[in-house]
Amino acid sequence: MRTALETQGWGTFEAETLKQGLIDMRLHSPDLVILDLGLPDGDGMDLLTELRSWSKVPVIVLSARANEQWKIRALDAGADDYLTKPFSVGELLARVRAAVRRGARGDVLELPFEFGDVSVDVSTRTVRKADAIVHITPIEYRMLGFLIANEGKVLTHRQILSAVWGASHSQDGHYLRIYMSRLRQKLESDPAQPQHIVTETGVGYRLIQNATCEDA
Numbered sequence: 001m002r003t004a005l006e007t008q009g010w011g012t013f014e015a016e017t018l019k020q021g022l023i024d025m026r027l028h029s030p031d032l033v034i035l036d037l038g039l040p041d042g043d044g045m046d047l048l049t050e051l052r053s054w055s056k057v058p059v060i061v062l063s064a065r066a067n068e069q070w071k072i073r074a075l076d077a078g079a080d081d082y083l084t085k086p087f088s089v090g091e092l093l094a095r096v097r098a099a100v101r102r103g104a105r106g107d108v109l110e111l112p113f114e115f116g117d118v119s120v121d122v123s124t125r126t127v128r129k130a131d132a133i134v135h136i137t138p139i140e141y142r143m144l145g146f147l148i149a150n151e152g153k154v155l156t157h158r159q160i161l162s163a164v165w166g167a168s169h170s171q172d173g174h175y176l177r178i179y180m181s182r183l184r185q186k187l188e189s190d191p192a193q194p195q196h197i198v199t200e201t202g203v204g205y206r207l208i209q210n211a212t213c214e215d216a
Contacts, residue, residue: 045074
C-alpha cells in the first residue's frame with residue numbers, strides 16, 4: 001500500500017498502534033487516514049470514535065471483517081468508506097482519490113454538480129437530464145443533495161433516513177427504498193443497472209460522479 005500510494009505522489013507515514021496513530025494524526029494533520037480495525041492495543045473503532053471527536057479528516061477503513069454489521073458500525077461512527085480485504089490496488093487508489101477530493105471540497109458544492117448526463121444547479125434547485133428539466137419532489141431533492149454532498153462516500157440507510165426524514169425515521173427503510181427507486185427512475189439511464197446511484201448491499205448507497213462499468 002505504501003508503495004502504491006507513494007507511486008501516485010502521496011506522502012505516507014505509518015503507525016502500528018492505536019495510541020501512536022492518534023498521536024501521529026495530531027502531529028501530521030493528514031489529508032486522509034487509512035485505518036485497519038485490528039490494532040494490537042485496541043480496536044480501530046475506538047480510534048475512529050476518538051478521531052471524530054476533533055477531526056473531519058476522511059477515513060477509509062480496510063478490514064477483513066466482511067460482516068455487514070461491522071461496515072454499518074464503522075460508517076455510522078464516521079468512516080467515509082469501508083474496503084474489505086482482499087482488495088485490488090486500483091480500487092484502493094480510486095477510493096483514496098474520491099475521499100481526498102471530497103475532503104478538499106469541504107462543505108462547498110461545485111456548481112453545477114454533474115454526473116452522467118445529469119446536471120444539478122444547487123443555487124436554483126434545478127435538475128436537468130440531457131438538458132431537459134426533471135421534476136424532483138422536495139424529499140427527492142433533499143436525498144439527492146445529501147448524496148451529492150457526500151459524493152463517493154458510502155452512506156448507511158440510517159444516515160440517509162436521518163438526514164432526509166429526521167432521526168425519528170432512522171429505522172424506516174421502506175421509505176428509503178421507495179424514494180431511491182423513484183430517483184433512479186428519473187436520473188439513471190438504466191434504472192435496473194444504475195451507474196451513479198449504486199447500492200452497497202446490506203449497508204446503504206453511494207453516489208459515484210464518474211462511474212465505470214465496474215462501479216455498478
